[in-house]
Amino acid sequence: MKLSPIIEMKNISYQYPDGTKTLKNISLKIDHRKKIALLGNNGAGKSTLFLHLNGILKPTSGSLYFDGVPISYKRKEMKKLKQAVGLVLQDPDSQLFSSTVYEDIAFGPRNLGLSKEEVDQIVNQTMSDTETDQLKDKPPHLLSIGQKKRVAIAGVVAMQPQLIVLDEPTAGLDPYYVKRIIGVLDDLHAQGKTILLSTHNVDLAFQWADEILIMNEGEIISQGLPETVFMNEEILNRSHLDKPWIVEVYEQIQQSSHHKHQPFPKSKKELYSLITERR
Amino acid sequence: MKLSPIIEMKNISYQYPDGTKTLKNISLKIDHRKKIALLGNNGAGKSTLFLHLNGILKPTSGSLYFDGVPISYKRKEMKKLKQAVGLVLQDPDSQLFSSTVYEDIAFGPRNLGLSKEEVDQIVNQTMSDTETDQLKDKPPHLLSIGQKKRVAIAGVVAMQPQLIVLDEPTAGLDPYYVKRIIGVLDDLHAQGKTILLSTHNVDLAFQWADEILIMNEGEIISQGLPETVFMNEEILNRSHLDKPWIVEVYEQIQQSSHHKHQPFPKSKKELYSLITERR
């Protein structure tokens, strides 16, 4: 039996009260156990799309399906949707408002009406999953930016969502913290969650994701496997994106090579062994 | 006659009142007409260093030289220093506080006590240099992030500094806006300014800068030409930095190549022609 996608958008458009359209007729399926990267220039509509996924914004037209069932935006349904789709905002400062890290992570589970013991158990589990246990009693405002980002993710993970949506989780982080965040996301993915993140980093998207979405002016102009999407130069140009360097170097090598049709490299390592083999 | 460096730091340390040291015995020369990139992990002390360059923070020990003369932190000297060293903060929202772009860019020149005509002339010149003329009458908070960053730079450029210091000017920008910002900075450099920027993007630093600084735990642990600094793996590991991919691919090619000692590639283009030559 095939599972329904966690979330499906059918012909969703969204218009702000002042008339500007930020989403134009978007249709999109988000399947279970995926790692999806959403790319697109500043102002392409990525954040607006995210706010639709857990029902914070209601589309002007079109409909949203959750587990195959259309959402009617009634209170009870919304609660289920928000629990299933966790949203991590870009700026952790606006997300962390409690007086300690523990309280902040406990905020969501408590709203689900769990008992004190259950909440405690979930929070402790989440803190160890997201490597935030050390920070338990600290107030969010004394954390470093990398720690804040992890606590913000923890607060969402604690609601045990099926889909975790992250708005530029790696922006402003140094490479070390980027790796830690990606490590945490990979662990969550291994536990069966779907991860959807937006980023400007094509190299990260190429190496990490197994599905790429590209947005431009409120539309999804490309969707598919990284190795397919990033070969389409017209799409990349239109959305002001660079080619991942692995793809570019690979193409250069291919051009200058005699034996074509090697397997496409998905990582630095694969590329380098390709270079070495050519000796 | 050799010019003195614009700014020189001699054994500067800085300690917060609670005792944490954020700068440790830093000595540094910033020469005229340079393009310098400062790298280092979150919390390495980059922002604290920047706040010393224009005298906003006063070192706990050590001294700052401006044009070869030690700064005594008197009011009049400070004014000259702040005029000569322009500081662009990371978050443009903190930098843009006036009601229109024009007003915002005019803030600095007005504080210099120039006449209305002079201010007007400078602001117009700056707007055309930074490609912000289109935005003249718009309120800053309605601009896109890429536009805000350019206006923030314009506000500093309008004071006609010799040295422009930018805290992560490309963070959070899509590749298109990154290119525009870099274009603006290159124009300013061509006009004779020195540019110093901090970034987490090693690839950008490698291709753009002609001098690299690496900070770690309040110290400058490396300084020099990009092709030298980025070959030192121990330094890179210590400060959690990746190697620029151009360097990495080049090294791979070198390893698998028969004729060594090709010229070091400084850009994608150079690297690719190297690959093609190897055919």
Added chain:
Amino acid sequence: MLHIDRYTYENRFNDIHPLEKVIFSFGCLIISIMMKNIVVSLFVFIIMSSLTVFGAGVALRFYLKLLLLPLMFLLMSIGTMIISITPKELKTVDIMWSIDLFKWSVYISETSVAETTILIFIVSASISCMYFLILTTPFQGILWVLQKMKVPTIFLELVVFTYHFIFVLWKKTREIHIAQSARLGYQNYRLWLSSLAQLIVGIFIKSIRSAQELNIAIESRGGEESIPQVDGNYRYNRSSYIFIVSIFSMMLLIYCSS
């Protein structure tokens, strides 16, 4: 400036039960105000200050600076209280010093000197009690105690939000202030006024944005109705109470014997 807050998380007493710290400091505070006794006040001041500095580990330099903070208020009010101005004919008897100006007499009486001396001691003791509490107790603990005192939930929610926004706006304020100084704002009174007004409006606009973002964050985590209670995992400690009771009895003993 917000390093008092930082100390509450980084001092050696931060995980002592907040209720114990509140009972101790408030107890000493109220008793010294009520007893109006110089020796008791001195005793409280010394105990509290040494606990704060040597016990909790607050830097002495910082603690002294904090003590100087209310000095201006103290000097102005004490000065006001000591010096009396009355029409000449109303002069009292216990005059230490006086000067006559036309029909008026400016003088210092012994009673007022005695009263203000006691007041200075009481105030010093009270301040040391308050500083002990605010330097060693994290906000979470204060919140817990307020909750136990049955302060209305909506009030506590507002307190939590205010605390959150204070740090968001503080950071923003600092950044804008740096940006303005870097571009030579605040150079004279007129620039100061206009720079400050722009700074305040800048924070205002940022404020509204952070409120909107926070609402999204809260809604996303299903919390639009109410912020649930805080339950800190604090442990009571018998020896704290023994310590508190013994300090209180010592105060009583000093009071009775002096």
Added chain:
Amino acid sequence: MTLYFWINSYQPVYAMHIMEGFLPIHWAIFWWIVTTPFVLLGIRSIRKKVKENPQVKTMLGLAGAFAFVLSALKIPSVTGSSSHPTGVGLGTVLFGPMVMSVIGTIVLLFQTLLLAHGGLTTLGANAFSMAVIGPLMTYAVYKGSMRLKFSFSVSIFLAAMIGDLTTYLMTSLQLALAHPAVVGGVAASFAKFASVFAFTQLPLAISEGILTVIIMNLIMKY
């Protein structure tokens, strides 16, 4: 960068907050009792607003933080002091005096906890002068001058300035009640306190009046 303000912060801030220990215990309790009903009324009116729109809570928390941050800024004045009423004046015009009694009390609590201004036993007295009487007066003056068809700027200026002066007179009265003069009693003591504090508070009230007008006008532009 985090701690830049650490350096700038060591200025003698002598707001009109009555310091810890300055009021005899019965006066401290008295002012708590007088203030509480106003705060409870404020809480009731906030509850009503929150029921209509839960987002009011974040807005009010924000307003409190805003007033707090303003109070910690240096205001240009002859004597230099903190500017608590600026935020309170703005808040009163925006939210009304009852809501402001709650927010003002919270702000005072944080000024005590985070800045060591004022005190815990004297919080009741400080809240009465700054969060109850000040806003009430500000509101009355604002409404009154609008009715008298004064311009917006003049109304705001008068409201902020008179609100500020009322606060300081109230504080002087509280001090006088607690520490009456040996000769002349409360009246003489009040006269003394009021005239001494006038040196700092009069210029400050004018500065804050002007500032509130500039801010209000700038905000209107957005």
